[in-house]
Amino acid sequence: MDGFEAGRPEPETRPQSATARRRRGGWRRLLRWGIRIVVVIGLVLAAGLWFEMRYSPLQAHYLSRYADRLQFRLAEGASENIHFPREGPFDKRLGYAYLPLFLQRALERGYAIDRQAVLSPELVDFTDQGYYPPYPEKTQAGLSIRDCAWQPLWRRAYPGEAYARFEDVPPLVAQALTFIEDRHLLDVQRREINPAVDWPRLFSAAWSQLEEALGWGDSAVGGSTLATQIEKFRHSPDGLTSSFKEKWRQMASASVRAYQHGQDTLNARRDLLRDYLNTVPLSAVPGHGEVHGLADGLRVWFGADFARVNQLLSGNGHSESALAARGLALRQVLALLVAQRRPSYYLAQGRVELNSLIDSHLRLLQRAGRIEPALRDAALAAPLEFRDWASDPIQTAISNDKGTNLVRRHLASLLNVPLYSLDRLDLDVDSSLDAELQREVSAYLDGLREPEAAKAAGLLGHSLLQEDQLQGVRYSFTLYERLPDRFAVRVQTDSTRQAFDLSENSKLELGSTAKLRVVATYLEVIAELHGRYSGLPARILREIEVQPADRLTRWVLSYLAEHPQADLSSLLQAAMQRRYSASPHERFLTGGGIHRFSNFQRKDDLRVASVAEAMRDSLNLPFVRLMRDIVNYSIYQSVPRRAELLGDDDDPRREDYLRRFVDKEGQSFLRRFWDKYRDKDESKRIDTLLEGLAARPARLGAVFRYLYPQADAAALAEFLRQRGVDELPSQQDIEALHARYRPDAYALPDRAYIARVHPLDLWLLAELIRQPNVEFSELLAASTEVRQEVYGWLFRSRHKQARDNRIRIMLEVEAFLDIHQRWQKLGYPFGHLVPSLATALGSSGDRPAALAELVGIILNDGIRLPTVRISELRFADGTPYHTELKRVPAAGQQVMAPEVAAVLREALNQVVERGTARRLKGSFADAASEDWRLGGKTGTGDNRIESVDASGRVIESRARNRTATFVFYLGDRYFGTLTAFVLGENADDYRFTSALPVQALKGMQPILQPRLTHGCAQIPP
Structure with a gap:
């Protein structure tokens, strides 16, 4: 029983086991189905990922939609959300990264933002995250300048040559580049692929990076595509990939850029190849700077012609000579394409290694079926010879047009950049220059070297030139137009063919043109006195105490007392009739010494001329005396008790x-x-000191012991011998000389007296x-x-007179400080005046452009306006950084009373009507043949270099240059200067006067008249 019972199962055991088995079977089925589903899903995902990696449909869909929202537009005024780049070689070279600084400087100098790019919120967010905004980037850009009629004046495209279209790239070049960098770039079967990512290459690069990090490999493989390379060398800091974050930024930016025009990227990929060839950085060379693009690379590194290389690589000649030429062209192109990985190394010290890499690439290209064996062999046999910059220097195009160069220099100063960098900025500028008139005037001035042209212009004759002198004379011409808010420079040119601009950069003695400044100062003083004393009763005017030497104040008080109702214009007209002697027989204490002056013509010596007559006929002595009156006026205004100062020795x-x-x-x-x-x-310094001194032992000993206080007697003996002492003293005498002039023996003034220095x-x-x-x-x-x-x-000193003379000199110096301030207010360009009455005749120097500005002020009723060469600036046209600046209209500054300006206009007109410029009379007329009102001032300068000895005596005088200048106005809108000059010691051979520039301007009338009549942009065809 027990055994039977023991063998029987428990009542619940079998049913539970079946349930468990059923459950286990269900889970197994679920697991099997789950695995199948996961496998299927995995396969689907893998297939989808493979499909996406190969064909990029999802990227095309989503990135194109996203890129479409990255927009910008141009709007009036300053933009509130513009975002400028900070780094990147491309952004720096084109000026985008420096735009905040450029704009700040321009705004501080009278410009305002007229229009600027406004970015969409998505583009703002994109750039805020550090990505590079997508827009059609320029492969060529540079400074462009237009004239006042919007005609091209200057254009510097950089790089100098480039492929305008993808179709212009020889297929052989495209095949070579894609074989080296991206073999699927131009795949026409895959229309939507993302060119920024080459997945197999990226995975390989990632694995090699991991191997390198773990110490398993020697060097990492790069994963860049052409698209990311372009992002790198254009926008990444220093053109480098410094981190994984920067690599991601390049890839993301390039991906969005590729889809900015839609899902189909074939055209974008073709543009990538073209842009890469046009802008790839290829190191830098002396005399040229940075090298970018295949065209510049071929020219700079090999002296090869870009067009010729393209022609060879586009052809299929099979003759021996054709194959050799094609092989060399291909080798040169491959050298640059391979060298771009490390251009500074491969193109300099790594040339042997570069040649080996080229040979390897040639064999690989042939095996891939991209080139024929014959072309491979020809390229392998071709020697890669680099350009010798010593025997074949790189020639950079330089403009000889002075007006254009002046605009560029002003622009460089405005933006605080060198000309080299300025020419590479993405910047369009509108200037005030008239390009057509500039060219015609330049050609006219250049032509005056030829006898026929000079004769036709009437430049041969007395006070002008002889036929054999024509080649030595140069001309400088500047023409301005008076506009409501500016003085616009229409022409600025000369015939020197040098970079130096005489009109704006020189300091020359321009002779009697200084008399215009003197008369302007004189009339200013008269107007100043009128403002101070007009309206006072005659009794009070006569009681005002005035020093005898202050002749101007005395005259104004007397005139106002006799003409109590006189207005300023009447007083100024009367002042122009005040008379001065033209006698040269007076010695003038001025400039620290005694000076005598002469008139240009002796027949004028007996005249007593009015200020108006002296101005008209350019008499010297009346102006010297007029300047003395101005100086005395200034002295007595600043030191009213001057007489007591000189009279009281205890003052x-x-x-x-x-x-x-x-x-x-x-x-x-x-x-x-x-x-x-x-x-x-x-x-040579010691020779200079002792030049002209008698070689006496005492003098030389005094000098030597001061210059070399530690030297011994033997050194003194050698010094005496070298300095040519006829009879050397004995050794005993030399030792005595050495002791006598020991350093502590004499004070400096006494030692110098002994030496006569x-x-x-x-x-x-x-x-x-x-x-x-x-x-x-x-x-x-x-x-x-x-x-x-x-x-x-x-x-x-016990000699009071000596001290009084020195005080007089200082008072004169201070008076000229006051006069200088008056001149500066009217545009005088230099920091000081020579404190001498000779300043009235031009000894302080002047500048043609500054004289022209003074005439512009006179023409504009005493209102000084800014002189403008640049009216508009357009930075980064067509980019998210687009900014347009315009000159802010200026109200002008009243620097001269209108009444003074009117009197000066009349005085200048009389110079043309009856004075030294009368040959110009009637030369210009309007459309109705009515003569224009013309005016001007002539001046002749003889600029010399004088050598002096130790006592200040002139021992040599050599001509430095001779100038003749005419500063003028033509009608009521135009004014300028014309200067004729001769450089160097040959100037002594010339005797021309200011009649020469007057006659040259008259000969220019057929060129100027149409443009002056119709204006810059309205010349009839």
Whole structure:
């Protein structure tokens, strides 16, 4: 029983086991189906992923829709959401990264933003995340300048040559590039693929990066495509992939850019290939700078012609010579395509390795069926010869047009960039220049070297030129138009064919043109006095105390007392009739010495001319005396008790003036001596100091012991021998000489007196020997006490007259400071005037452009307007950084009373009607044949270099140049200058006067008249 029971199953055991089995079977079926489903899903996903990786339909769909929302538009005024790039070689070269700085400088200098790009919210978000915005990027860009009629004036495309279309790329070049970089780039069967990602290449690169990180491999393989490479060398910092984040940024930006025009990327891929060839960076070379693109690379590195290379690689010639030429062209192209990986290495010191890589690629290209065996062999045999920049230097196109170069220089100054960088900016500029008129005037001036043209223009004759002198004369011409808010430069040119611009960069003695500034200052003073005293009763006017030498104040008081109702215009007209003697027989104490002046023609010496007549006939002596009156007026305005200052030896101001005189005089001499020594070595400096001095042992000993205080007697003996002492002293005498002039034996003024040299000359030379590289500013600072020591006699002298003369000199200096301020207000370009009455005759120098501006002020009723060469700037046209700037209209500054300007216009008109420019009378007329009102001022300058000895005497005078200038106005809108000049010592052979530029302007009338009548853009065909 027990055994039977033990063998029986429990009542519930069998049913439970069946249920369990059923359950286990169900789970197994579910698991099997689940595995099947997962496998199917996996296969579907894998297939889908493979399909996406191969054909990119999802990327095409979503990225194209996303890219379509990344838009920008142009809107009026400044944009509130524009986003400028910060890094990237492309963005820097084209100026996009520097636009915030450019705009700030332009806004500070009178420009305003007229239109600017406004970004969509999606594009703002995209760029805020650090991605590079998609837009049609330019493979060629550079500075473009248009004239006032929107005609091209300057265009610098960079790179210089490029493929305009994909179809222009020779198939052989395209095949070579895609074989090296991306063999599926131009696959026409896959229209929607993303060219930014080559998945097999990316996975291989990722694995090699991991191997390198784990130390399993030597170097990582790159995963870049042409699209990401372009993003890298255009927009990544320094053109490098510095991190995985930067690589992702490149890939994402390139992907969005590829779909910006829709899902079909074939055209985008073709453009990628073209753009890569046009912009790939290929290092840099001397004389050219950075090299970008295949065209520039071929020219710069191999001296090859881009068009010829393309012609060869597009052809299929099989002759021996044709194959050799095609083989060399292919080798040169491959050299650049291979070298782009490390261009600075492969194109310089790695050329042997580069040639080996080229040979390998040639064989691979042939095996892949991309080139024929014959072409492979020809390319293998072709020698890769690099350009020799010494024997074949790179020629950079330079504009010889002065107006264009002036616009470029002003633009470079406005943006604070060098010309090299300026020409590479993506910038369009509208200038005020008239290109057609500029060319015609330039051709006319150049043609005046030829006898026939000079004769036709009437330039041969007395006070003009002889036929054999024509080649030596150069001309500079500037023409402005007066507009409501600016003085617009229409022509600025010269015939020098050099970069230097005489009109705007020179400092020349322009002779009697300075008389215009003197008369303007004179009339300003009269207007100033009218404003101060008009309306006062005659009794009070007669009681006002005036110093006898202040003749201008005395005359105005007298005139107003006799004509109490006189307005300013009447007073100014009367002032122009005041008379001055033209006698040259007076000596003038001015400029620190006694001077005599002469008139141009002796027949004028007996005249007593009015200011108007002196201006009309350009008399010298009346203007010297008029300037003296202006100087005295300025002195008595600043130091009203001048007579007491000179009369009272105890006046505390006397010592102050004497000390200022010492400081000024000492600085003047130091500057002169510095100029004498600064370009010489030590030996030549000593020769210069001792030049002209008798070689006496005492003088040489005094100099030597000061210059070389530590030298011994033997060195002194050698110095005496080298300096040509006829009879050398005995050894005993040399030792005595050495001891007598020891450093502490004499003060500097006494030692200099013994040597017969200026004390500051000796001191300066000693400092230059001690500190050969010292700057003048340092010497000036170190000489303060020395200068006071040198002139100590002034403070100890018992001769009051000597001190009075020095005070008079300082008072004159201060008067010219006041006159200089008046001149600067009217556009005088330099920082100081020579404190001498000779300034009335042009000794302080001037600049043709500055004189023209003064005439513009006169023509504009005393209102000074900005001189404008650049009216509009357009940065980054067609990009998300697009910004347009326009010149803000200026109200102008009233720097001269309108009544003064009217009187000056009349005075200038009389110079043409009856004076030194009368040959121009009637030359210009309007459409109705009515003569224009013309005016101007003539001037002749003889600029010389004078050498002086230690005492300041002129020992040599050599001609530096000769100038003749006519500053003019033509009608009521146009004004300018014409200067004729001769450079160098040959100027002594010329005797032309200001009649020459007047006659040259008259000969220019057929060129100028149509444009002046109709304006810049309205010339009839």
